[in-house]
Every structure is written in C-alpha cells, then in structure tokens.
Amino acid sequence: MSVTWPSRMDHDTAPYWKGLQEGKLVLCRCRQCRTWIHPPRACCPACWADDIDHESPSGLATLYSCVIQPTGPGRSPEVIGWAELDEQPELFVVAPISDVEIDAVPLGARLLLELRERDGVVLPAFALMAEHES
C-alpha cells in the first residue's frame, strides 16, 4: 500500500492524521473554553489556552458551500464541500460530497460524515442525508 497523503505533517496536524488512520475524524478542541478548532492549531483562538484536546465531532453537518473540482484527464469532476459541523458555526471540514449531481448541489443540505479510503489513506467525506433522517 503506497501512502500518498499527507504530504507534510507537523505537531499540530499529527493527531488529525493519526485519528484518520484509526478510522475516526478527530478535531482540536480547547479544554478550557470548549471551542472547536479546525484546521488544527496549537493554541485556542478564543481564549489563547495551549490546552488543546482532540475529540470526534458528531458527524452531523450542513453544506455551507462547495466547488466542482476537476480530478484529472478522463475522470469526472467531483463535488468538494465545505461542511459546517453542527458543533459550532463556521467550523468547516472540507471534503468530498459523495453521490451528488454536480449540477444540482443543494447548499444548506444536511450531511453525515463518512470516512472513505482514498489512495491508501482514510479521509473524511460527507453523504447527503435522506429527508427523513434530517
């Protein structure tokens, strides 16, 4: 298995990648004021505490925005979404939205986190929730 990602890892992002390896999405969260922080940072932007924990969010999110991303010659483009996690306003995870028509991406749609293997690494993705689930 050839591991392509991540290209670079540092003290702040290692727990994120390690979590994915173990099959979980873990994000930084301040132990002092409970602010969620993503992308990973060593210090809480709200209270400046260095006391950073790593926790898994619920996986529930809303599609805030997206782009249609080319994937290479001969391959169809995919939708990359900005999933705003239910945990906190503007807490975004950027990840592919599975099984969605690129011409009809519903901003505001409810999303559910799923982890998918891609190029030998487990990465976040989101699926649209069915009406009755949301």
Next chain:
Amino acid sequence: MSDANKVAIVGIGASTLSRDGGRSVGALALDAVRAAIRDAGLKREQIDGVSGIYSTDQPTVWPGYVVEALGLDNIVWSSCSSPPSANTVAEGILAVAAGACDYAVCYHSKFRWDTVSGAARNDPLRKAPKGAFDPALNMPLVEPFGVPNGMFAAVRRHAHEFGTKRDHLGMIVVNNRTWALQNDAAIFHDTPLSMTEYLAAKEIAPPLSALDMDMPIDGAMAVVITTVERARDLPHRPVVVEASSNGIAGGTDFFFRAFDSYAAYRVLMKRLWDKSGLSIEDMDLVNIYDGFSSLALEWIEAVFDVRGEAGGFLEDSWDPEAGKLTFLGRIPMSTHGGNLGEGRVQGFGHVLEAVRQLRGSAGRRQLDRAEMALVVNGNNPVNAGMILRAG
C-alpha cells in the same frame, strides 16, 4: 492637514504586457523599474528605497536582484511583501512617510509559469521552481482533494445567500473588458466582450468562467514615491496619498474559510475613510481588484456599503448599451480594464491607472473630472487600499 507631511507617487513605469514578451521575469521587472525612475525625472543615485512583491509561489524577483542589476548603490531601505501589488506600493508610502528613505521605487513583475496553462507547460523557459506555498500550513488537509479553491466556494455561498447571478458578475467583467478597448497596452485592447458572449462562456468553476479570472501575462509595473515637498521639484503633477490601509478579519485561510473577505474589506475601507475624512462621494474613480470577478463583487459591497445588495446595485449602475458601469450616477470603475481586461499584474494596473487619470494623462479614456481615486487590491488576508488625490 496640509500636504507638507504627505507623500506622493511621482513616477510610473511598465514593461510591455503580453502573453509572451520574450523576456524573463527579471528583465520585465527591470523594464518597469527603469521606466518609473525615468518618469519621475530621477537619477539612479537618488533612489534609496526599494520594495517588491516576492513570494515563493510568485514568479517575481526580490529587491536584491533589482538593486544589483540596475546598480542602485544607495539603498537604505528595502522590503518584500506578498501580492497584491498595492501592498508594495503601500510599503513604499509608509517608508517615505516615516523618513526611512527619500525616494522609494516599488515594483511587481508577473510571468506565466508552466503552471498557468498548457502552452506555458510546453515552454522549457517557464518552469516554476519546486516548493510549496502554504502560508497557513493547511494545504496537506486539502491536497487529497486537489486543493479546492475557497474563493470559488465563497462566490457560491454569496450566490446562495444573496441571490447573486452570473449577470451581475458579467457586468463587472464586461465593464472591465469594455474599458480595456480604450487602453492600447491592454492584453484585450482589441477583443470586445458582450454580455451575451459572457453568459455563453462555460462555467469552469461555477458560477465562474475563464472570463471571470484575470488574464495571465508577462508584465511588470512600478512606481516611485517621495514626499510632496520633494515632488514639487519633479516633472509631473504629484499624486498625493490621502490614506493607505490593509484589512484582515475573520477566516483568512484560502482553503478552509475564505468566506470573510467582505469583513476584511470593511476594516480596510473604514480605516481609509476615517483617516482621510473623505467618503465615497468624494471619489471620481474606483479601481477595484478583479483577480476574480467575484472578488470585485464583494469589494463593491464594501466600498459602497451595500452588503448583500451588490446584484441590485450593479443593475442600477449598468448601462447595457455602453457595456459599462457607472456608480452613484458618475463614478466609473477600472478605466484601464482591470486585471480582467488589461492583464494580470495583480492590481498594479489599478494603481498606475489612478495616477494617470489624476495626472490627466489617460489619453482617450481620460475622465472629465479626476481629482480623487480609490484603489483597492487583493482579498483576505492579503490586500491594500489607498485614496489618491491630484496634487
């Protein structure tokens, strides 16, 4: 406040702007810098400050290159800043205002690296250096997904929240392309664009088409800055800096949170108005950054204080016959054609055009009244804005 303590732009210069000028990125910078120093009526010995745009992801050269290549042997102040171009102009303004140097030359040079197009890829003279640009350290998190551009997500969000349509972006694009027809130096000086053609263009990053993205070129520009007092001995009518500012706010990460540009622009604009005591009503020209048309859209909201209403505001300002925008019944936008029409020197053209209009040397596109101009460049968190006045 009298002009005594103010600084002014006293020289402007540009290289040719083209798809392939047959000159290196370094040579283009030297063309622009020499032209600006000559235009200011200065000798090289008098130049004692130099600032340029330099960044590892940008095909440009740092100040040392320019200093050595042009034999500027009297430099006591220098600086590198990130794009956009107004940033390096702002640096020069601050340096002269602070007395760190007397005559600053500020430049930026752009070049089509092999990363910008298929044609450039096949040109062995255009290889980009190895090395990633990742100033917020987040790129690995989105690399598996092809590094999607947060600015494209931002315009989608804007459309979703505020009902912005492609027609609105089209008014910005067509305005700039129409003005470019009156600018012989513009890359699109002979290529008109109608709204019908704009709307027919393929959306490569919906809702943006290639026409919404600035045109990569080989080209460099420069200015010379000194105090208003020294400017009196120089050949041109000085263009006085009334205020200059940056603005950073909220989410600044291009990948994760590129949704707060408007907030940053408001910070910048508030500072410009507060420091200058002026308002938008005092402006005769607004040169608004258009790296993407969607960036111009949110700048317009911030400049005219019409958040979420850019669509209607543009409709009210749009003349479909002329293919141009006129804000508040009299203020044109980007009379040189902007990045979209003149070419991509990342906003430097916006500065030079303001100087030309305020000097009264804009030729066949000269405005009847051009006493005061607003220039804004960039996005969040790299930007600069300035108010310039005919001295």
